[in-house]
Amino acid sequence: MRTFDVAVIGVGGMGSAACYHLSKAGLSVLGVDQFSIPNTRGSSHGSTRILRLGLHESTKYVPLVQRAAQLWDELGEQCGQTIFHRIGSLDVSLPDKAIFSGSLSACERCDIAHEVLDRAEIRKRHPALMPEPNMMAVFQPGSGFVAPEMAISAHVNLAIAAGAEIHGHERMLGWTSDAGGYLVTTTHGQYRTRHLIITAGAWIGKVLAAAAVPVQAERCVLGWFSTGPNSAIFSDKKLPVWIVDSEELGHFYGFPAHGIPGFKLGRLREIPSPAIDPDIPRREADREDEDDMRSFVREIFPGANGPVLSMETCFFENTPDRSPIIDRIPGEASAWVVGGFSGHGFKYSSAVGEIARDLILRGECNFDLTPFRLSRFSNP
């Protein structure tokens, strides 16, 4: 039976970064994913993921995203491709709403470069965007987007070059522990490992059902709309990544045109949102999804109100408080769960891989992981 220092279960955003940092540190690493690497069946596809430095959600994420941005730049240099595109970000809402006020406060408190734009200035600089009356924006020049498939591929290629063994189309069926570590059973065989890391994304709640780890899958839809003759104002020269929170139309986020043709956007819904079984094929994106996005596009980005070009479904991997879990699995000496990033985690994944390495090597890391402990759900 093959023996490894570490087995990483799930080679998506978090798992690929963990495999890279662990193998670069000289450990023998097995990474297994039930699907292709990368794939379009989890949470890490669709060509772009927003990276904001001043996060409206909470300043607790700022050190993590700052380290992640450095690591994305380093990864890009190593693989010779741009992975983090620093094209700026806009957080747009009425001034008393969290998107604007939370982002402004995070930028001020953490000394992150930013500008405050009123509606007229937004219109002047970013003609594609038609904010509602009285909306304001926080512009952050150091933010932008990460290319997720490219990031996973770069981490995996470099991990393999450093000696990691990565298997696609191999599903973990279960694991048991003993004095020597863990025995992992997959569809293809059994492996011994001293340490185990579960990075199974939207499947974590199922994979760790016995430990009652509260991660649930939510079906989300991304859409790409044709900009017809207006493509110039939807290029990354004229439009950064954006979030717009409208009382009437909903909370949407999106990107300038990149990779896949068209103007890309998606919707963020409040939790609790309907949880689904990630093993049951997702309902395909349909006319109802298109209509939902179009009512927003028509008002806020009217230049992109053309035919839909693509739609994709994807999973959010939600925890009850929409904050991630990075912790030891209860009762285990060296089995860890890393996930539940609840629809905002890709940006951090480069730094999360480094954290996984430090937890395995030292049992601790340079970040305060208290907010991400599992115990918060039992002792709120």
Ligand SMILES: Cc1cc2nc3c(=O)[nH]c(=O)nc-3n(C[C@H](O)[C@H](O)[C@H](O)COP(=O)(O)OP(=O)(O)OC[C@H]3O[C@@H](n4cnc5c(N)ncnc54)[C@H](O)[C@@H]3O)c2cc1C
């Ligand atoms: C529509 C959408 C938009 C988003 N927008 C943003 C954004 O703008 N910015 C941002 O930072 N984040 C964003 N996110 C969130 C971000 O993409 C996720 O938080 C992140 O990708 C999660 O990574 P992960 O590694 O946990 O999951 P995944 O990348 O899905 O990886 C989990 C992997 O585990 C594998 N797996 C599961 N069970 C098993 C098993 N038993 N055996 C083997 N393999 C298994 C799966 O096949 C999968 O490949 C978005 C997510 C979605 C869906």
